[in-house]
Amino acid sequence: MKPALVIALLAAGCSTSWDPHAPKTVTASDEGGAVSVKHGQRLHLPLAAEPGSAYEWRLAEPPVRMVVAQGPGDQRGLDFTPVRSGEEQLRLEYRPVSGEGAPQRIVSYDVTVPETGVLAWFRSLFGRKRSP
Secondary structure, eight states: HHHHHHHHHHHHHHHHHOOOTTOOOOOOOGOOOEEEEETOOOOOEOOOOOOOOSSSEESSEEEEEEEHHHHHHOTTBBEEEOOOOOOEEEEEEEEESSSSOSSEEEEEEEEEEOOHHHHHHHHHHSSOOOOO
């Protein structure tokens, strides 16, 4: 009887849906805002495009620092992957596919990718201001 219980508990433990590398999700209804995403995670912006519409979400201008790189988008939104530590503003516009005409909606995200590893530890130790 005990082996059956052990197998059942192991099976229950293996069926968990927790994923430590799940994408960090930002909700579009927040009208943008600040978000922090760590290296090894994805940033998913659920900016849905209406299927069959003549509009799509586009970056208003290419990122200057390239803190995150844009991956493939789909009808549910856009995905970004951190490529280096730093801060970046992503300004997205919902505009006609033809590129002509004013955007229907504009959303901005201030994305921060924190430093990790030995360099972050070193800066936290020696980058602090000392008290007089």
